[in-house]
Amino acid sequence: METVIAVLVGVLMASSVYLMLRRNLVRFVLGLALISHTANLLIFSSGGLQGTFPPLVPPGELVPGAGAANALPQALMLTAIVISFSVFAFLLVLAFRTYQRLETVDPDSMRSAEPVPAEAGTDRSVSGDPQ
Amino acid sequence: MSWLLAGAIVLPLACGVLGLSLRPHRAMQQMVSLVAGIGHLGIATALLVKVWSDGILVAQVGGWPAPFGITLVADHFSSAMVLITAIMGVATIVYALCDIDQRSLVKDFHPPLQALIGAVCGAFLTGDIFNLYVWFEVMLIASLALLISGGRKAQLDGAVRYAALSLVATTLLLSGIGLLYGMTGTLNMADLHLRVQQVENQGLLSVVAILFIVAFGIKAAVFPLFFWLPASYHTPKVAVSAIFAGLLTKVGVYSMIRVFTLIFTHDVGYTHGILLWTAGLTMVTGVLGAASHNELRRILSFHIISQIGYMVLGLALFTPLALVGAVFYILHHIIVKANLFFVAGAAERLSGSSDLKTLGGVYREQPLLAALFFVPAFSLAGFPPLSGFWAKLLVIKASLASQQYWIAAVALAVGLLTMYSMTKIWVNGIWKARPASAEKPPPLSRPNRALLLGPMICLAAMTLAIGLWPGPLYDLAERAGHELMDPSNYVQAVLGSSETAALGAGGGVVE
Numbered sequence: 001m002e003t004v005i006a007v008l009v010g011v012l013m014a015s016s017v018y019l020m021l022r023r024n025l026v027r028f029v030l031g032l033a034l035i036s037h038t039a040n041l042l043i044f045s046s047g048g049l050q051g052t053f054p055p056l057v058p059p060g061e062l063v064p065g066a067g068a069a070n071a072l073p074q075a076l077m078l079t080a081i082v083i084s085f086s087v088f089a090f091l092l093v094l095a096f097r098t099y100q101r102l103e104t105v106d107p108d109s110m111r112s113a114e115p116v117p118a119e120a121g122t123d124r125s126v127s128g129d130p131q
Numbered sequence: 132m133s134w135l136l137a138g139a140i141v142l143p144l145a146c147g148v149l150g151l152s153l154r155p156h157r158a159m160q161q162m163v164s165l166v167a168g169i170g171h172l173g174i175a176t177a178l179l180v181k182v183w184s185d186g187i188l189v190a191q192v193g194g195w196p197a198p199f200g201i202t203l204v205a206d207h208f209s210s211a212m213v214l215i216t217a218i219m220g221v222a223t224i225v226y227a228l229c230d231i232d233q234r235s236l237v238k239d240f241h242p243p244l245q246a247l248i249g250a251v252c253g254a255f256l257t258g259d260i261f262n263l264y265v266w267f268e269v270m271l272i273a274s275l276a277l278l279i280s281g282g283r284k285a286q287l288d289g290a291v292r293y294a295a296l297s298l299v300a301t302t303l304l305l306s307g308i309g310l311l312y313g314m315t316g317t318l319n320m321a322d323l324h325l326r327v328q329q330v331e332n333q334g335l336l337s338v339v340a341i342l343f344i345v346a347f348g349i350k351a352a353v354f355p356l357f358f359w360l361p362a363s364y365h366t367p368k369v370a371v372s373a374i375f376a377g378l379l380t381k382v383g384v385y386s387m388i389r390v391f392t393l394i395f396t397h398d399v400g401y402t403h404g405i406l407l408w409t410a411g412l413t414m415v416t417g418v419l420g421a422a423s424h425n426e427l428r429r430i431l432s433f434h435i436i437s438q439i440g441y442m443v444l445g446l447a448l449f450t451p452l453a454l455v456g457a458v459f460y461i462l463h464h465i466i467v468k469a470n471l472f473f474v475a476g477a478a479e480r481l482s483g484s485s486d487l488k489t490l491g492g493v494y495r496e497q498p499l500l501a502a503l504f505f506v507p508a509f510s511l512a513g514f515p516p517l518s519g520f521w522a523k524l525l526v527i528k529a530s531l532a533s534q535q536y537w538i539a540a541v542a543l544a545v546g547l548l549t550m551y552s553m554t555k556i557w558v559n560g561i562w563k564a565r566p567a568s569a570e571k572p573p574p575l576s577r578p579n580r581a582l583l584l585g586p587m588i589c590l591a592a593m594t595l596a597i598g599l600w601p602g603p604l605y606d607l608a609e610r611a612g613h614e615l616m617d618p619s620n621y622v623q624a625v626l627g628s629s630e631t632a633a634l635g636a637g638g639g640v641v642e
Contacts, residue, residue, distance in 0.1 A: 020299075025291065032298050039305040046313025073312070076261055080305055083268045090275060091294060097279075098287045113288040113362050 005045040012038040025095045025105040032091065036084035040077045047073030133190030135181060136203040138174045139213050140253045143167060143220070147245035147273075154242075157233045164241035165228075168221040171248065175210070175217035182210040183607075187614075187624040189258070197626045198322040202258035204625055208458055208611035209255045212385055215465050216255070218593075219377045220248045222586035226473055227370035229575070229582035230480075237281045237368055244374065247273035254382050258625055260311070260394075261318045263386060264304050267350070271297050274379060277371045278363060289363030296359040300349035307342035311394075314339070321625035323394045324618055333397055340395040340402045344409075347390070350383030353443055354412040357436045361420065364435070365428035369476025372428055376435055377469030381461050384442045388457060391446060392615040399449055406447035411541045414440030418548040427475040427485045427560065430552060431468070434511060437545060438464050444542065445526050448533050455605075455612030456525030462604060463510070463518040463597060470507040470590040474500065477583050478560065483572040487556065492565030499584065501561050506591040508557070510598065512550040518597035521605070 016038060019031030047070040055068040095105070102110050146167035153160045182188055188205040191197060205213070223244065231240045250269035257263050271294075279290045312318055314335065315326035330336050345356065352360040360380070364372050387406075395402055417437025424430045442464070445457025479485040481497050494501040510517035523546055530539040565571070575583065597604050614620060 020295075028295065032295070032302075035299070035302050036305075039302045039309065042306050043309035043312070046309045048313070072318075073309070076309070076312075079261075079265065083265070087268070087272065087298060090272065091298075094275075094279065094287070094290060094294060097282070098291055101282070101284050101287055107291065110288045110291065112284040113286075113292070113366050 001049045002045055005041060005049065009038055009041050009045070012041065023106050023108055025098065025107060028107070029088070029091045029095050033084070033088050036080070036088070040080050040084075043073050043076050043080065133203070135174060135178045136188060136190040136205055136256055137192075139171065139178060140203075140249050140256060142171050142174060143245040143249035143252065147242045147249065150242035150245060154239070157238075160241050161228060164224050164245060167245055168217070168224045168248075172217040172221050175214040178205055179210045179214045182207055187621060189624050198317050198319045201262050202319060202321070202625050203256045204258035204321075204621065205256055206611070206614050206621055207607060208385075208388075208615060211458070211462060211607055211611060212255045212381075213252050215462055216248060216251050216378060219374055219465060219469055220244070222469065222473075222590060223370050223374045225582055226373070226476075226586045227368075229579040230370045230476060231368055232579075235368075239276065239280050240368075240370070243273045243276035243280070247277065247374070247378075251378050251382055255385060258320050259318050260308055260320055260323065260390075264301065264308055267301055267304065267382075270379070270382065271301065274375065277375075278367050280371075281368065283366070285366040289366035292359045293363040296349055296356070300346045303342050303349075304346035307339050307346060310335075310339045310342070319625065320389070320393055321618075321622040324622050327394055327397060336395070337398055337401055340391075341405070343390055343395065344387070344402070344405060347383045347387040348409065350380065351387060351439050351443070352380050352383070352436050353409050353439055354416050354436075357413070357417070360436060361429055361432040364432040365426065369428075369472060369479070373469045373472035373476070376431065376472045377465045380435055380439055381442075381465055384439060384446075384461060387443070388446050388454070388615065392454070393618050393621065403447045403449050406443055407535070407538060410440045410444035410447050411538055412440075413437065413443060414541060414545040418545045418552065421552045422548065422555075425487045427478065427487070427490070427556065428472065430556065431471050431475060434549065434552065435468060437549065438468070438511070440545070441523065441526050441542065444530065444538060448529050448535065450529055450533055451612055451616045452525065452532060453529035454615045455608045456522065456529050458611045458615075459525055459604060459608040460522040462608065463522045463594070466590050466593050466597075467507040467510050467519065470587055470594070471504075471511065473587045473590070474504045474507065477587065478504070480583065481572070481575065482565070483570055487559040489566055489568070490560040491563040493561040495564070503584070503587045503591050504557070504561060506594050508553040509550075510594045512553050513546045516595075516598045518594045518601070520598065521601040
């Protein structure tokens with residue numbers, strides 16, 4: 001089981017890196033969503049996948065029986081999922097607003113924050129943010 | 132006194148929430164923020180005094196005993212960082228009363244600022260590595276809100292770059308934490324210190340250590356992971372830039388120091404060797420980047436990167452003196468760097484430009500502002516009677532003592548280049564007469580001027596005081612450095628002596 005998950009983590013990581021390297025903000029955001037899932041899966045598998053039943057404490061006892069699934073990675077994942085979901089929502093809005101204001105989704109042509117330095121010979125006094 | 136520890140985190144967060152509910156009443160929002168900032172300063176001072184007299188303070192959140200629950204720990208390093216955060220918080224809030232006034236387009240400043248301060252303190256005080264990740268995310272969300280507030284084109288552009296690289300960093304951090312948990316079965320940092328020594332596959336541990344270097348490296352803006360910083364720090368309002376410049380990268384450096392003194396010390400030659408190269412390259416690229424720019428805040432952004440190199444250098448050398456130097460450097464740098472951004476903002480406000488080509492006449496028209504620039508700028512470059520001199524002296528002395536002569540030479544050369552860069556600002560921006568084409572903006576009212584200059588005067592006075600009487604800060608840094616070098620006190624304070632002994636004898640059972 002661990003081997004399958006390990007391969008899956010690798011494939012997901014490769015896909016998300018591929019998406020993030022595209023010159024398109026929307027694909028980049030999708031890549032980020034995917035990479036956060038990759039990390040979640042990694043945490044999940046690093047806690048061990050041997051457990052066969054949920055870690056519920058039977059009535060009258062203090063600990064779950066032997067062979068219960070490890071609850072801690074699940075708690076960590078849950079936290080990470082909630083955080084990545086909210087960040088993903090923020091990023092979608094940011095990407096949309098950026099597209100509206102800058103009228104492009106290509107990060108290479110977004111030059112508002114770092115304007116291209118004026119070429120030699122042209123007017124060098126024009127620099128800085130036009131806004 | 133666990134309420135001191137919790138209060139340093141909860142008070143700003145609670146006041147952030149309160150501020151959000153006061154959104155239509157901006158004057159009240161400002162007052163709440165100011166009161167919260169001063170209250171936080173009080174708590175932080177009390178915390179440092181307590182740690183200074185009683186040693187490491189520990190609070191087990193929810194009453195869960197150490198390796199199972201989340202632990203809050205305040206040692207000398209973290210409580211000093213909390214105090215400096217509180218000082219920066221108050222300075223920024225006061226500066227923002229003028230910079231982001233009630234007519235400003237930036238409507239949401241104080242609530243995310245308070246959340247940011249709370250998250251930064253959380254990252255400093257936590258003793259649990261997953262909790263550290265959570266604080267990093269809270270910090271990221273609060274800083275994104277501050278970064279885009281106002282919605283100018285450049286801000287959105289900068290925020291895209293900032294968000295993208297920061298999220299990659301937190302994902303890497305999360306992966307590293309997951310793998311570390313898989314190997315050791317614990318998330319408590321003190322417990323990790325003991326458990327990593329029992330990990331069989333030390334090579335895998337080094338791989339995880341590299342994940343942490345990259346994750347914290349992006350946060351701290353070291354070479355070659357710094358590109359988000361000069362792309363975004365000059366875009367928001369000055370008050371926002373200043374608190375970012377002062378605090379955020381230093382949280383990355385703090386976490387790096389914490390993790391690489393407490394957890395990953397299994398192969399110092401390898402991990403800290405990488406850090407040493409990183410430190411050297413960071414110093415050089417940062418200062419060269421600064422030399423090639425003309426806009427004040429962009430020059431200063433590159434100097435943040437360059438200065439981060441000195442702090443990482445202190446960690447990379449990994450001797451007691453070097454860590455003392457790193458702690459001293461961080462504390463001095465936060466004050467100086469935030470102040471420089473304040474001055475850049477005031478120069479823009481009072482003289483109408485932030486570009487060295489169109490800026491000028493500051494020395495003639497605003498002599499006080501020129502003096503206020505002089506103190507932090509030449510402290511940054513390491514001039515003798517100012518705080519930066521002692522910080523640089525400690526780090527360079529430590530590198531000479533460990534026979535790393537080349538890195539000492541690099542550090543000295545970078546200091547010289549920093550001086551060149553500061554002189555460039557001084558000559559072109561401050562001394563030079565105002566260019567004929569540049570228009571003079573309307574003068575500020577007297578109270579606004581006081582709000583703008585007040586925080587700068589206080590911070591410049593602190594720089595000067597540290598420079599003239601470095602003793603107290605050195606003592607603090609020395610205690611912090613020795614605590615970092617020998618974490619046994621930290622481990623004992625968190626886990627209690629009996630469990631430490633049991634684990635040392637034969638434990639190491641993974642849950």
